[in-house]
Amino acid sequence: MPAALARTSPARPSGRSASPAASSRPSRWKRSELNLQASDPAPGASNAGRPIGVFDSGIGGLSVLRALRAELPNERFVYFADTAHAPYGERNEGHVIARTRAVSADLSARHAIKALVVACNTATAAAIHLLRAEHPGVAVVGVEPALKPAVAASRTRRIAVLATRATLASTKFGTLHAALAEDAQFTLVPCDGLARAIEADDRAQIAALCARYVGEAGIFGTDDGQVDTLVLGCTHYPFAADELRRHTGASVRLLDTGVPVALQTRRLLASSGLLAERRAAEDDGLLLESSGDVRPLQSAARRWLASADAVVGA
Template sequence: MLFPGQSEPSLLHKCSSSYPIGIFDSGVGGLTVLRELRKQLPHESVVYFADTARLPYGSKSPTEIIEFVYQILTWMRSQQVKMVIMACNTSSALALDILRPHFDFPVLGLILPGARAAVKHGKHIGVIATEATVKSNAYAQAMQETQPNAKIWQIACPEFVPLIEGDRLADPYTIQVASNYLEPLIQDQIDTLVFGCTHYPHLKGLLSQVLPYPVNFINPAAYVVKAAVKELEILGLRHTNLELAVNNTFTRFYVSGDPQQFAKISSRWLNKMPSVEQVNLSHVELLS
């Protein structure tokens, strides 16, 4: 079934290797994916979109998430991207399989790459994620398909995203919240912890202090970018003209909310104050 105003997608996305890669999230969480992309694909340009006007995604209904993602992917298409990475676990869990077939560029999600990495590193696996991602059971299902004997515990951590977006990493309250969330996983003696939300790697240092023993931290961002590298190479869309790429590599930042707020918070991880443009998605037709 095609969505309103959408034509049948072509079998082969007609684009150039010089086109940018799209990354989107509800906020600054997707910067963890951007960071990995800069490590593994340093010669690619990026269009980064943060849906800050509607965060957090984790407390939204599946229908709302699908509508939001449809709007964002439609806007990304207007930016002539050659690929989109859903740098949002909630979107990956609820919208990826539904919307991916209806766009003529590759759309990658975090769940499967992260799940496969987790079962390679541990047998007692904890997943911390948003309420929506936990309710979807997407991580547990993906892990059990790969490793049926894996023991998996999932914890919803709804306060983490607002605390990170509020730039409260050093707040004692954040440490207390983290301790409360991790206590059941500590009791279950997990050996591996999956960041089931792209915001959560920003808390890695804090979580390492809360955990009483070392665990394997799995950041799905690293593994979805590995998948992106392979996909681009298969499609012949990886930027191979390195001299041209170095001269033209850049990241354009867009938000649906306050550009200044996003610039201020993201500068902590970008080591600079980015230029950020506001985008109004209200003109994009919703699914209904």
């Protein structure tokens, strides 16, 4: 495991970092602490029985994981939150590439994953091409803001995109945007601080930033000239959907990437004969890991995932 990926100790439910000596072995939250059941990857699993790795810089990718688990209920997942370096959207490209490659290599080495879902728009834009070259035996799936579905859904042809500054500045996003620019009018809004506020579960800051960025995006509604579709271009933002909708109104479509990513993952696994047919009834099928303070991940898992999920600090 790369030295930069620190582990956390199970002896510290407060989420403090482990000592170097303790970091060499996986750690487990006690079931009594979380009222959840933990399960480890089965040793010697067949190719189809190997887990799917999912990662983000923090808790945002849980929105994608939720869609993946709904679409692929027989699969086992390992979710890694790189919280020691979150959020990626406020980091330079070199740092994002280095972390993305390190986390991906670690998941592949420790868990023998059969697929890797990069549940982060910023990491996808910066490094998805590198990951596909470096992991030829793994199905690699990235996320991108749902501009194509937005064009298909919008009647007024006015679309707003909320995303991190790094995503909006990326070559990958620029290419996608340019290809669709004649099909609709896009308003691009860099949402500085919103992912960080969601990570911290800072309700007041989330409310203030949502009001600010929706206001910058234009006039929302279904009349001609109004924005009728809002693209959530960061996997954190679905967790602020209720707050965003307070300002857009109920008639506006909010689009994220969770379901399309889950469907694409299913297609890739099916085409390779790697779909799992079943897993043991007592196996919750999930490991959650973090490189930093585990408390935000623990809290988010309780809020956003089913109560039977396994939570492991590693």
